[in-house]
Amino acid sequence: MVQSVKPVQPIWCPGCGDFGVLAAVKRAATELKIPPHDFVLVGGIGCSGSIHNFLEINGIHALHGRLLAQAVGVKLANPSLTVVAAGGDGDGYAIGMGHFIHAFKKNVSILYIVMNNETYGLTKGQPSPTSELGFEGNVEPPFHSVLTALSIPAPNFIARTFSGDPKGMTATLSEAIRFNREGRGFAFVEDLSPCVTYNDNYKLWREKVLDVATLPDYDPTDRKKMFQLCLETIESGRIPIGVIHRPKALAKDGLEMKLVGDGPGPVRADIGLDANLAAYQKLLAGLT
Amino acid sequence: MSPAAAQIAPLPEQSGPGASRPPLELNDVSVMIGGQGGDGTLTVSDLLGRYFRKRGLYVYTSRNVLSRIRGGHADASVRASRDPMAAVKAQVDVLVAFDNEAVEMGKVELSSHGFILYDSTTFHIAEPHSAGFPFATMVGGSLGQPIFKNTAAYGALSVLFGFDPAQTRAVIEERFKRRGGDALDKNLKALEIGRKAALGTPGVENRYSIASGEAHNMILTTGNQAVALGFVVGGGRFFAGYPITPATEVLEYLQRYLPPLGGVVRQAEDELAAINMVIGASYAGARAMTSTSGPGLSLMTEGLSHAGTAELPIVVVDCQRVGPSTGQPTRHEQSDLSHLANLGHGEYPRFILAPADPVDCFELTAEALNLAERWRVPVILLLDQALSQNTATSPRFDLSKVRIDRGKRLTPEAVAKLAHYKVYEFASDGVSAYAPPGTPGIWAEVTGNEHDEWGHVSVNPANRLKMMKKRMEKLVHARNELPSCRLFGPLSARVGIIGFGSTSGPILEAQRLLEHRGLPTRYLQARTLWPVPVHEIDAFLKEVDVAYVVEHNYTGQFARLLRETMPWQYTKIRSILKYDGWTFRAPQIASEVKGVS
Numbered sequence: 001m002v003q004s005v006k007p008v009q010p011i012w013c014p015g016c017g018d019f020g021v022l023a024a025v026k027r028a029a030t031e032l033k034i035p036p037h038d039f040v041l042v043g044g045i046g047c048s049g050s051i052h053n054f055l056e057i058n059g060i061h062a063l064h065g066r067l068l069a070q071a072v073g074v075k076l077a078n079p080s081l082t083v084v085a086a087g088g089d090g091d092g093y094a095i096g097m098g099h100f101i102h103a104f105k106k107n108v109s110i111l112y113i114v115m116n117n118e119t120y121g122l123t124k125g126q127p128s129p130t131s132e133l134g135f136e137g138n139v140e141p142p143f144h145s146v147l148t149a150l151s152i153p154a155p156n157f158i159a160r161t162f163s164g165d166p167k168g169m170t171a172t173l174s175e176a177i178r179f180n181r182e183g184r185g186f187a188f189v190e191d192l193s194p195c196v197t198y199n200d201n202y203k204l205w206r207e208k209v210l211d212v213a214t215l216p217d218y219d220p221t222d223r224k225k226m227f228q229l230c231l232e233t234i235e236s237g238r239i240p241i242g243v244i245h246r247p248k249a250l251a252k253d254g255l256e257m258k259l260v261g262d263g264p265g266p267v268r269a270d271i272g273l274d275a276n277l278a279a280y281q282k283l284l285a286g287l288t
Numbered sequence: 289m290s291p292a293a294a295q296i297a298p299l300p301e302q303s304g305p306g307a308s309r310p311p312l313e314l315n316d317v318s319v320m321i322g323g324q325g326g327d328g329t330l331t332v333s334d335l336l337g338r339y340f341r342k343r344g345l346y347v348y349t350s351r352n353v354l355s356r357i358r359g360g361h362a363d364a365s366v367r368a369s370r371d372p373m374a375a376v377k378a379q380v381d382v383l384v385a386f387d388n389e390a391v392e393m394g395k396v397e398l399s400s401h402g403f404i405l406y407d408s409t410t411f412h413i414a415e416p417h418s419a420g421f422p423f424a425t426m427v428g429g430s431l432g433q434p435i436f437k438n439t440a441a442y443g444a445l446s447v448l449f450g451f452d453p454a455q456t457r458a459v460i461e462e463r464f465k466r467r468g469g470d471a472l473d474k475n476l477k478a479l480e481i482g483r484k485a486a487l488g489t490p491g492v493e494n495r496y497s498i499a500s501g502e503a504h505n506m507i508l509t510t511g512n513q514a515v516a517l518g519f520v521v522g523g524g525r526f527f528a529g530y531p532i533t534p535a536t537e538v539l540e541y542l543q544r545y546l547p548p549l550g551g552v553v554r555q556a557e558d559e560l561a562a563i564n565m566v567i568g569a570s571y572a573g574a575r576a577m578t579s580t581s582g583p584g585l586s587l588m589t590e591g592l593s594h595a596g597t598a599e600l601p602i603v604v605v606d607c608q609r610v611g612p613s614t615g616q617p618t619r620h621e622q623s624d625l626s627h628l629a630n631l632g633h634g635e636y637p638r639f640i641l642a643p644a645d646p647v648d649c650f651e652l653t654a655e656a657l658n659l660a661e662r663w664r665v666p667v668i669l670l671l672d673q674a675l676s677q678n679t680a681t682s683p684r685f686d687l688s689k690v691r692i693d694r695g696k697r698l699t700p701e702a703v704a705k706l707a708h709y710k711v712y713e714f715a716s717d718g719v720s721a722y723a724p725p726g727t728p729g730i731w732a733e734v735t736g737n738e739h740d741e742w743g744h745v746s747v748n749p750a751n752r753l754k755m756m757k758k759r760m761e762k763l764v765h766a767r768n769e770l771p772s773c774r775l776f777g778p779l780s781a782r783v784g785i786i787g788f789g790s791t792s793g794p795i796l797e798a799q800r801l802l803e804h805r806g807l808p809t810r811y812l813q814a815r816t817l818w819p820v821p822v823h824e825i826d827a828f829l830k831e832v833d834v835a836y837v838v839e840h841n842y843t844g845q846f847a848r849l850l851r852e853t854m855p856w857q858y859t860k861i862r863s864i865l866k867y868d869g870w871t872f873r874a875p876q877i878a879s880e881v882k883g884v885s
Contacts, residue, residue, distance in 0.1 A: 002703060002707065005710075005742040005744065037726060037727060053733065061598075062736070070565070070568035074569065077573065267573040272692060273521070280520070
């Protein structure tokens, strides 16, 4: 047995919502029997982005906001890997917003977990893109990721979970990773993960969360209806959680399936000169 | 169309060959074709280039376009020579003008024996040594579309230059045979219209004759195409980029070349995404590259720093253009070097390689992939607009010059025999062995934070010192494996010239001019710019009394790097600089190089 890097103790404050995500990722990996060498977790910058250090897994600590681009690169280069990107709301919705929107469009089969605590915890409590009006003097309305996610017409898996509901979270993350491993495309899960030090919302959020699956009109394959349900829920002062979008078709719509499919892909391709000689000679002979 | 309809300027008896004179033989000819964007100037340049190549001449073409889709002045230049060359000729022998602006812009560069051939449909000029034919009207009348005026102009040029009629026609057939519809037929007719108009016109027919050469079985290509091909044969299988002039063609070529070989090419949402996708692919174990120009490079800087600290091998192609900021997107400069040598916050090793011609682009791109993976550092391939986009006659690319060296990459079998796998394990050359994710039995942490051998984040001062040394000393350990300089000119020369990139073309030509003037020079073409190859350049400087560093920027960026790394050679180093957006012409360099008395 080769000795590999050992996980370290989490740097998080006791009671941090991110512990819930860590536990759920572990349970999902066990449930889906993903060997650590095939599992890549790309972490962002911020408290939540250190999650890969606490797991027996391949980890990249990416640049602030760039974790999605790196995760997309990993998956397109080697689609046989299970790739999860995980970071915070500042990482994903502020500095990384461009990549966030494009991840839905690209529809590469990776899971993106945003641990949303509505603040910049690591830099000591500044307002983030999801902060409520008035939080630390915030005068900008909060950003609602699921509404934006629903606005992009791609066959993505979209869900929101709450760290106060570990069971629901594990089920959702397992479904999302299965969705990825079937090559069906991009999965996005926002977890409401309270920052016990700068924005302790456990009690408030427990009162406000509303599982959309309990609503009479719930149909996660109907984008228009789900947008309306989520918007109405938000406008009524509640927070929609649960599986918010799940494409009807079981098609292998992941971009890596279109670009690589059953082929070896960029990493496993034989790049030796001998193996490619005929193709290279043909390419060079085409020059005039 | 009768010759009488042509507007022929009077030909003074004492200057230039007339109908009664023998043609003026040219061994080195340059033609500039100017007009509005959309006039088809590029087509004329392409047709002439094809003809010249059939005659075994070396061809070099360049374009002067504005950063807009249509309209505005645009010109294309083609140069053909018996001798190898890769530079724009100092003066224009024949100017082809589709509008008056093209005449005004081009005539200042016209040589003393030069001639202007223009489309007189909408304007007339009173220049000596000129002839106007209403090409647009002529083809518009018989072919219904004035757009064929460019092919008619090519027909007239073929008469002016005394081209072989069969080969002139063969060029049209080659160029248009694959076009659908009646494109070939109409272009052949336009060719004849242009030819007939010019035939028998005094001062036009056989005014010049063009020599034949020996440059056969060569290709005409650009640096950007060569980079794309070098990437493919070097085992590159992942490319992400964002369109930017003058780098876009690398992305476009790879979109054609890579997918059939199982590679992945993505146009990213911005340069930040492009370089981070490349970093992700590199981490996964693919050979990965991106290409960009100045403004994109600024955005990629954080990614390069990350790759440097995380020790992930990537290749970044920088096709330099005029900066800073948006600068002049379509114009030539070499002003990113200082930025690249010091790129990023913090300190990390990087290699900067500078190819000078298409073969160099092909071979150094493949080698850049080896060096990146062997040393686990970012490698920058430094091109410039002229090298990226101008076409040059080049020997065919040689696959036997390409090798694949994956450095200390671990196979699954080798991994199985390890006691432990530390992704940042200390090693005498600073390079840790690497096994990509997916290798059974192991996993690793890769990070841009300072880290220990396991990849755990670390603020331990002793570890910091060891890790910095591990990374930075790669610059020393790798020195002898980096591409070496090339030397041209006699060892006995006391005057040195130093340059890099496409500037090599005009420098080599300037050396010939200086030789004729009795001033032999020795030229060092630097192919590794960072780390500065002190061992090579210091030896070179010891052999000369003075060395002129020729580069396209204001501050003499390479000269500064040389002085910084070899202060003892400070006084020998002079600068010859150009930063007006145009490339050097050989006579300018030759005029600034002075002997030492």
